[in-house]
Amino acid sequence: MSAPIIAIDAMGGDFGPHCIVPASIACLAEYPSLHLVLVGQSELIESLIARHSGVDRARLRVEHADEVIGMDDQPAQALRGKPDSSMRISLELVRDGVAQACVSAGNTGALMALSRHVLKTLPGIDRPAMVTAIPTQAGFCHLLDLGANVDCSAEHLYQFAVMGSVTAEALGTVSPRVALLNVGTEEVKGNQQVKLAASLLQQSQGLNYIGFVEGDGLYRGEADVVVCDGFVGNVLLKSSEGLAAMIAGRIEVLFKSSLVAKMVGTLALPLLRRLQGELAPAKHNGASFVGLQGIVVKSHGAAGPEGFKSAIRRALQEIDENLPERLQGRLEEHLS
Amino acid sequence: MSAPIIAIDAMGGDFGPHCIVPASIACLAEYPSLHLVLVGQSELIESLIARHSGVDRARLRVEHADEVIGMDDQPAQALRGKPDSSMRISLELVRDGVAQACVSAGNTGALMALSRHVLKTLPGIDRPAMVTAIPTQAGFCHLLDLGANVDCSAEHLYQFAVMGSVTAEALGTVSPRVALLNVGTEEVKGNQQVKLAASLLQQSQGLNYIGFVEGDGLYRGEADVVVCDGFVGNVLLKSSEGLAAMIAGRIEVLFKSSLVAKMVGTLALPLLRRLQGELAPAKHNGASFVGLQGIVVKSHGAAGPEGFKSAIRRALQEIDENLPERLQGRLEEHLS
Structure with missing residues (x-):
C-alpha cells in the first residue's frame, strides 16, 4: 500500500500545538513511511517545528487554517460559523483523499458534527459512535x-x-x-x-x-x-x-x-x-469515531504528547486495516 | 425516644442467615438499646443463635416466615406468589409499627416492589429511589x-x-x-x-x-x-x-x-x-430506599457480616433522624 498520510488538527486540545507538534514529530521518527499534514496557524506551527532538528520535511507539511474551534464552541457554531477552522480543513483533507485519517484533540461535539457533515456516515448508519x-x-x-x-x-x-x-x-x-x-x-x-x-x-x-x-x-x-x-x-x-x-x-x-x-x-x-x-x-489511547466514510481519531483534550502519539498510532492501525471499507462490507451483511 | 426496633430479613443475600444472624448478634452487643426481630425460617435461625453465648434474648425475637424470595425471583412473583416471605413479613412489621425499620440483603427488585406495596410512597413521590x-x-x-x-x-x-x-x-x-x-x-x-x-x-x-x-x-x-x-x-x-x-x-x-x-x-x-x-x-455501607412511608435499608447481596452491620447502623441513624417524617415535611415545601 502507499505511504499513510494523516491530517492533524494542530490547534485542538487543552495544550494545542505546543503538545501536538512535538508528538507529531516524534511519530514521524517512529514510523519512517508516515506522512503528516499539520493543519492550523502556520506561523505558530512552523516556529514550533523549527525548535526541532533533523525533521524530515518531505514527510511533514503545514496547511494554514485561519480559525480555531474553541473547547466551548457549540457544534452548530463550529459547523456554520467557522468555515476555515483547522478541524474542518483536516477533515476535508480526508474527504478529498489527500489524507487517509484525521486526528484531533479538539472539542468532541464539534468534531462529531463536522465529521458527519464533511465525511458523511456509511450507508445504513444513522449516527456515528465513539469507541x-x-x-x-x-x-x-x-x-x-x-x-x-x-x-x-x-x-x-x-x-x-x-x-x-x-x-x-x-x-x-x-x-x-x-x-x-x-x-x-x-x-x-x-x-x-x-x-x-x-x-x-x-x-x-x-x-x-x-x-x-x-x-x-x-x-x-x-x-x-x-x-x-x-x-x-x-x-x-x-x-x-x-x-x-x-x-x-x-x-x-x-x-x-x-x-x-x-x-x-x-x-x-x-x-x-x-x-x-x-x-x-481515554487520556492515553484515543477514541475512534466509527460509522463515517473516513477515519477520525479523537485524542483526549487533556492528553499530553504521549496520549497524542497513541491517537496517531490508532489512526495508523485503522488505515492499515482499512476500517471504514471493512465496516461498510459487514454493515451490508448485517443491516440488509 | 423509645428503644429502636429493627426487622431483619434473615433469609436474603448470597450468604443468608449464616451471615446475617452473627452480624445481628454483634449489633445487639454494640447498641445496648437496640431490639431486633429476625424474620425467616425459625428453626434454622434459632440453631444459628444457639451457637452464640450471652445473647440478650429480651432484645432478640425470631418471627417465623414460611417462604424465601430467591435472588432470581421476579418482583411480580415476590408480590403475588409469596405472601409469607421473610422479606414481606419484615416490611409488614414496619407498616404495623412493630419495627421502625427493615434491613434486607435480598433481591433488590423484589424488595423495592414489596416496599412500595406494603409501605406506600410518601405523598408527592411517584417512585422511591435507592441512595x-x-x-x-x-x-x-x-x-x-x-x-x-x-x-x-x-x-x-x-x-x-x-x-x-x-x-x-x-x-x-x-x-x-x-x-x-x-x-x-x-x-x-x-x-x-x-x-x-x-x-x-x-x-x-x-x-x-x-x-x-x-x-x-x-x-x-x-x-x-x-x-x-x-x-x-x-x-x-x-x-x-x-x-x-x-x-x-x-x-x-x-x-x-x-x-x-x-x-x-x-x-x-x-x-x-x-x-x-x-x-x-455498596458492599460496605448499605443503601437506603427513600420516598417510602418507612425506613428500608438494602444491604449488598454479597455483603459479609461487616457489611450487614453497616446496613443496620444506617437504619439506626435513619431512625434517630426520623428520616421519613423529615422527608415528608420537606417534600410538602418543595413539591407543593
Whole structure:
C-alpha cells in the first residue's frame, strides 16, 4: 500500500500545538513511511517545528487554517460559523483523499458534527459512535458509544454493536464477544431501548452476541465489545477516570501516613505510576469515531504528547486495516 | 425516644442467615438499646443463635416466615406468589409499627416492589429511589437513583434531588450541594430528561442546586448529592466496584512481579486492603430506599457480616433522624 498520510488538527486540545507538534514529530521518527499534514496557524506551527532538528520535511507539511474551534464552541457554531477552522480543513483533507485519517484533540461535539457533515456516515448508519478500548482484568474491551449520542433507540444500539464488533475484529480480536451494558443480566432487566436492542441482537447472524453485562462484569473482562448509549458510556468512562485518579491520590496519601509507609511508598511509586497510566484509557489511547466514510481519531483534550502519539498510532492501525471499507462490507451483511 | 426496633430479613443475600444472624448478634452487643426481630425460617435461625453465648434474648425475637424470595425471583412473583416471605413479613412489621425499620440483603427488585406495596410512597413521590454514600476525594457523596428506576422523567429526577438533599442533611451535611449527573457541564449538554430536570431545579427554592457534574467531578467531590436515573446510577456504581476490584488485583500482581516488589508488597498490603474496603461502598455501607412511608435499608447481596452491620447502623441513624417524617415535611415545601 502507499505511504499513510494523516491530517492533524494542530490547534485542538487543552495544550494545542505546543503538545501536538512535538508528538507529531516524534511519530514521524517512529514510523519512517508516515506522512503528516499539520493543519492550523502556520506561523505558530512552523516556529514550533523549527525548535526541532533533523525533521524530515518531505514527510511533514503545514496547511494554514485561519480559525480555531474553541473547547466551548457549540457544534452548530463550529459547523456554520467557522468555515476555515483547522478541524474542518483536516477533515476535508480526508474527504478529498489527500489524507487517509484525521486526528484531533479538539472539542468532541464539534468534531462529531463536522465529521458527519464533511465525511458523511456509511450507508445504513444513522449516527456515528465513539469507541475506545478500556482495560479489564482480562485485557481490554471496546466500549461504545462514549458520548456522541445521548438519546439512543434500540436500532442505534444495534448499529453500535455491529460497528463495535467489526472494529474489535479489525484491531485483532477473533470473534469478539459482544454484550449490551445493562443493570442486570436477566432478560427482564433494563430499560425499553436495551430490551429491544437485545431482541434485535438475538436475531442477528454473524455476531457473537453474548447477552447483558453489568458494570462490574465489564471490568472483569466478560465481553470484548460493550454497547451502551452515549450518556451511559460517557458517565462510565469519566467516572472510571475520576475513580482511578482518586485511588492513585489515596495511595499516595496512604504511603505518606507513617515512616514505614513512606519508605514503602518510595519503592512502590514507580509501580503505581505505571498502573495509573494504564487506567486513564481515554487520556492515553484515543477514541475512534466509527460509522463515517473516513477515519477520525479523537485524542483526549487533556492528553499530553504521549496520549497524542497513541491517537496517531490508532489512526495508523485503522488505515492499515482499512476500517471504514471493512465496516461498510459487514454493515451490508448485517443491516440488509 | 423509645428503644429502636429493627426487622431483619434473615433469609436474603448470597450468604443468608449464616451471615446475617452473627452480624445481628454483634449489633445487639454494640447498641445496648437496640431490639431486633429476625424474620425467616425459625428453626434454622434459632440453631444459628444457639451457637452464640450471652445473647440478650429480651432484645432478640425470631418471627417465623414460611417462604424465601430467591435472588432470581421476579418482583411480580415476590408480590403475588409469596405472601409469607421473610422479606414481606419484615416490611409488614414496619407498616404495623412493630419495627421502625427493615434491613434486607435480598433481591433488590423484589424488595423495592414489596416496599412500595406494603409501605406506600410518601405523598408527592411517584417512585422511591435507592441512595448510597460513595467515597470521593473530598469525603463522600450521596448518589441516587441506583437502579430502582431505569426510565426516569425530569419530574422523577427532581424528586430524587429533593429526597437526596434531605437525606444528606439528615445524615449530617449542612446545605448539601445538589448536582445532576451529565455528560458535560455546559447548559446545552445532556439528554432531554436531564435538561428539563435542570430547569425545574433552577426554579426550586430551598435547594442548594449547583448545576451539572460529570463522572470525574463526582469523584473529585464537586457535589454532596448527585442525581441520575437508575440505569446510569447502577452502571456507575457497579463499574466503580469492578474497577476498584481490578485495580486492587493489579496492585497485588504488581507487587509480586519482582523480589523488591514482593517485599514492598508485603509491607503495603495492609494499607491497600484498607483502601479496598473504603472503595466498595455498596458492599460496605448499605443503601437506603427513600420516598417510602418507612425506613428500608438494602444491604449488598454479597455483603459479609461487616457489611450487614453497616446496613443496620444506617437504619439506626435513619431512625434517630426520623428520616421519613423529615422527608415528608420537606417534600410538602418543595413539591407543593
